[in-house]
Amino acid sequence: MSLEAFHQSEPLTLGVELELQLLNTHDYDLAPYAADMLRLMHKIPLPGSVVPEMTNSMIEVSTGICHSSSEVLGQLTLIRDALVKCADKLNIAIAGGGTHPFQMWHERRIYDKPRFQELSQLYGYLSKQFTIFGQHVHIGCPSADAALVMLHRMSRYIPHCIALSASSPYVQGQDTQFDSARLNSVFAFPLSGRAPCVLTWDEFGQYFDKMTRTGVVKSMKDFYWDIRPKPEFGTIEIRVFDTPLSVERAAALAGFVQSLAAWFLAEQPFVPAEDDYLVYTYNRFQACRFGLDAVYVDPATGEHMPLRDHLLHTLDRIAPHGEHHGAAGALHLLRGEIEANCNDARWLRERQREEQLLAEVSRQAALRFRGQATP
Secondary structure, three states: OOOOOOOOOOOOOEEEEEEEEEEEOOOOOEOOOHHHHHHHHOOOOOOOEEEEOOEOOEEEEEOOOEOOHHHHHHHHHHHHHHHHHHHHHHOEEEEOOOOOOOOOHHHOOEOOOHHHHHHHHHHOHHHHHOOOOEEEEEEEOOOHHHHHHHHHHHHHHHHHHHHHHOOEOEEOOEEOOOOEOHHHHHHOOOOEEOOOOOOOHHHHHHHHHHHHHHOOOOOHHHOEEOEEEEOOOOEEEEEEEEOOOOHHHHHHHHHHHHHHHHHHHHHOOOOOOHHHHHOHHHHHHHHHHHHHHOEEEOOOOOOEEEHHHHHHHHHHHHHHHHHHOOOHHHHHHHHHHHHOOOOHHHHHHHHHHHHOOHHHHHHHHHHHHHOOOOO
């Protein structure tokens, strides 16, 4: 199979996907209600789509094509409200978060869809451990070559995306001491990590052809990279975000991506190179482990600095572009939380410190997703 052509899209348009938890309302463990939720949701006209995910206690929702983070928020709010209405009919709850705090992977069941069954046969128990929940953000690119340049520019800011969205400190009842433990499960897959540093679509096509000849890869879906091109949409897809606990935060993260991309296109601030990846894995680990308290190594200078400081500096640089594209409110929300040293992982830990019961933490997370007041 050869690489498909890169379709045309409107530059800087957005699309957002959210993988969500389905919870019973008895003990707030995961509940196998994906088929029922899909049946009810398909009766409601909404933007985007609602589809199954790997196991039957999770679903994925997506927006349509949006032009601003406020439009993303509007669509996600409509979808969220419909989800809550359907969940209430089933006496279950919906929650964000990158991991469920105490579910046991061996209890999960693979959703009955051919691709998921094939992946289960290939990856064994890793497939059930893939009951993790992420946000994916698509950003429109003016051309195939521009998409690859944007992808590699964006790679310098993967730690920023991880720290801002981190919401998975707990796995199977344990505090992992990671802000984003979810990505540890992704890293177990053989085709995860980073894309090859090529900057033209012709070169990328040559790489893709080599990979398909090995028989390891059949399509772009087989790459679990942190960022990958999506030629059928004319976008690049940033995949490192944990699913946030609220749709407001999900929309703000989309505004951050759009503002970064607008800065890249307008100012062409640096030329990506393979040397950018010398510290890539280290920076990514730091962000997963420590969140906003991580150390960031600038790949251009080798300078070490608090990631929080680099985030604030980045927000200053992209602010004019964010304002131009209607993302000023999104960036303001993120700036306030950075300055308060607060992300969703910290919120979850604070709830557990107060409640000493992860089921109650999950209950409060479900209320937060509904938009109801929580402590």
